[in-house]
Amino acid sequence: MNDKNQIIVWDLLVRVFHWSLVLLIFLAYVTGESKGTLHKNIGLAVLAIVVVRIIWGFCGSKYARFSDFICSPVKALVYLRELATGKPTHYTGHNPAAAWMILFLLLGSIVICLSGYVAHTNKKANHSSGIDATYSIVATAYADQEKHDKHNGKHKRRARHAEEEKEEDEGDSVWSDIHEISAQLMLILICFHILGVAASSKMHNENLMKSMLTGKKDL
Ligand code: HEM
Numbered sequence: 001m002n003d004k005n006q007i008i009v010w011d012l013l014v015r016v017f018h019w020s021l022v023l024l025i026f027l028a029y030v031t032g033e034s035k036g037t038l039h040k041n042i043g044l045a046v047l048a049i050v051v052v053r054i055i056w057g058f059c060g061s062k063y064a065r066f067s068d069f070i071c072s073p074v075k076a077l078v079y080l081r082e083l084a085t086g087k088p089t090h091y092t093g094h095n096p097a098a099a100w101m102i103l104f105l106l107l108g109s110i111v112i113c114l115s116g117y118v119a120h121t122n123k124k125a126n127h128s129s130g131i132d133a134t135y136s137i138v139a140t141a142y143a144d145q146e147k148h149d150k151h152n153g154k155h156k157r158r159a160r161h162a163e164e165e166k167e168e169d170e171g172d173s174v175w176s177d178i179h180e181i182s183a184q185l186m187l188i189l190i191c192f193h194i195l196g197v198a199a200s201s202k203m204h205n206e207n208l209m210k211s212m213l214t215g216k217k218d219l
């Protein structure tokens with residue numbers, strides 16, 4: 001099929017956003033267990049590109065705009081029923097079920113990132129208050145400066161050790177729980193998203209994954 005029979009559906013920003021999101025979310029899962037700076041930065045990058053995509057949803061190209069694909073949930077259910085019966089209506093842009101999935105994926109990413117951020121901030125706050133408490137005990141106990149310095153070092157090491165242990169136990173804070181649960185739910189959404197893309201591609205006899213790479217769809 002020549003280029004005349006093709007139309008650009010997904011602009012460059014949507015495509016770069018999509019595949020960056022896929023890569024970053026994959027990396028966020030891989031680094032999740034480490035809970036370190038790398039994980040935090042990857043998560044913040046997810047949040048940044050999602051914010052850019054949301055802004056683009058108001059001022060981007062035709063098919064990137066929310067106004068082009070946001071629809072009622074009933075329309076999405078009708079599309080799913082059509083998909084199940086093998087005769088789905090064809091949409092050039094996002095189909096109604098994909099539209100709802102996209103909203104959930106964007107919202108899910110925001111919930112994961114914000115809860116991760118709060119969990120991380122709480123953890124940092126807990127650390128500093130723990131260290132402050134240790135210092136005040138040490139300061140009262142040792143008047144002599146030399147002794148104080150020596151013991152302070154020891155205390156610092158102990159405090160650091162205690163913090164490491166505490167860090168492992170802190171998984172039960174509410175925000176950590178929300179973070180981990182939303183990350184697991186996101187995995188389920190992603191599986192349905194990929195299944196939906198596969199089913200839709202098969203029914204309409206088009207390669208949607210290729211479209212998300214090239215931006216083009218056959219007319
Ligand atoms: C889409 C983005 C993200 C994904 C998919 C993600 C995923 C995960 C997962 C799966 C874990 C659990 C690891 C485990 O204990 O087995 C985790 C833990 C954690 N993440 Fe994220 N994360 C994301 C973004 C962020 C951000 C933006 C931050 C902070 C700025 C963050 C901070 C944390 C922290 C502090 C923990 C440890 C929670 C705890 O157990 O107390 N994450 N993340």
Ligand code: HEM
Pocket residue numbers: 014017018021022023025026053064093094095098102105106190193194197200208209212
């Ligand atoms: C981490 C995994 C993934 C996430 C979070 C994700 C997220 C998204 C989002 C947010 C969109 C909306 C794009 C936009 O308008 O900006 C989208 C659309 C799309 N994604 Fe994914 N995606 C993932 C994996 C995949 C994979 C592996 C494929 C390929 C099989 C894929 C294929 C598509 C296609 C074809 C669309 C357009 C759907 C349509 O309108 O029918 N995605 N995805």
